[in-house]
Amino acid sequence: MALEDIVRRALAREVRAVSRLISIIEDRLEGFERAYAEIYPHTGRAHIIGITGPPGSGKSTLVDKLAMEYRKRGLTVGVVAVDPTSPFSGGALLGDRLRMQRHVLDDGVFIRSMGTRGRLGGLSRATSGAVDVLDAAGYDVVLIETVGVGQSEVEIASLADTVVLIQVPGLGDDIQVIKAGIMEIGDLFVVNKKDRPGVERVMAEIRTALELSEMSCVEGSWVPPILLTMAETGEGVAEVVDACGEHLKHLGEEGLAERRLRRARAETMEIASQRIWQGLSERPGASEEAQRLAEAVAARKADPYSAAAALYRLLVQ
């Protein structure tokens, strides 16, 4: 298939073309920037929802059940599920689909697994590209499942319109909850595995953290609801879908525009900084100079800041 064909067919939601286009963007194959420019005007319609939480908290299972609920409501769903890439081999075992395979023969659901490929923020560099392809293809809702996160993988907050943060009982004490980072990005809190002991305590901790946050004092600001689920059985999932809808409604045009401006800024800056880095590394003698400077830093003959300044001067001169 020629690139123009792939783009045209992807926009018509032809599964093979959608899938191939995601690969083209992920692998940065010939013409990917052109293809991106073609699809981008068609994006901005889907409700982009991020699902994040610690490993084993039930993200995949919740995504599976959320997709089911959205389908029941007559909406189409795209899923991007991210799992870690090994820093050693560069390989990855992508197992999120395992819990979502029931949807595979439903052409209203598209599921794509991705490895982080060296990124540390809980997503991969190509995740937003995949989301844009699914959005442009006309999926009504795009669910992004991040890798299992710890405390600071907050990249999802700049990509999603609505962030669902999953917690489970029995993971840590209340200081964990007060720490900065991940707790600050939830638009919705889901306490999954609600049959486990300690549910009340987790809820109380989340509530305390939310009350302590500045946002809760501002009149008319969104107060993140705390919902209880049993993703395994689907209990409470319809309420999560309702709450995601309410959050989108609360954002309104203005709030949504603000979030999307934030995303646009983050992405554009990132691509620009990659370009700058690329420009630097392509300069004749740059990688040798970088190596020489690194050796000087390691030998304590230069400090990292002066070395970086020297490298920077090489670019701008």
Added chain:
Amino acid sequence: MDEGRKIRVLVAKPGLDGHDRGAKVIARALRDAGMEVIYTGLRQTPEQIVAAAIQEDVDVVALSSLSGAHGYLFPKVAKLLKERGIDDVLVIGGGVIPEDDFPELKAAGIAEVFTPGTSTAEVIDYIREHIKR
């Protein structure tokens, strides 16, 4: 590490047997060889496997069967791919499969069959040498 193409492999177990040790060993070995492995789990129908292979845009579909139903299930996967006009995906099979069945499987579009005792390195080399894009 994040530049360029990565080999993507769907590891799937069609049929009703619940023995996925072999599939998991292969999945891990391919991961350690730098490939992205999508694992779909047990008891997948050929239709489900093909649909997942398309959504994941994989280079390879690796099928595992220990139930003796490979003679029906493996060719069915190859046939479905062909029906959808997909000719750039390598289909390989593994499991307890009698050598007498090899010719028929290969004629049906299974590129290679690996049986117990094959080293994972052999499978990795085979994939690297034979992927179609």
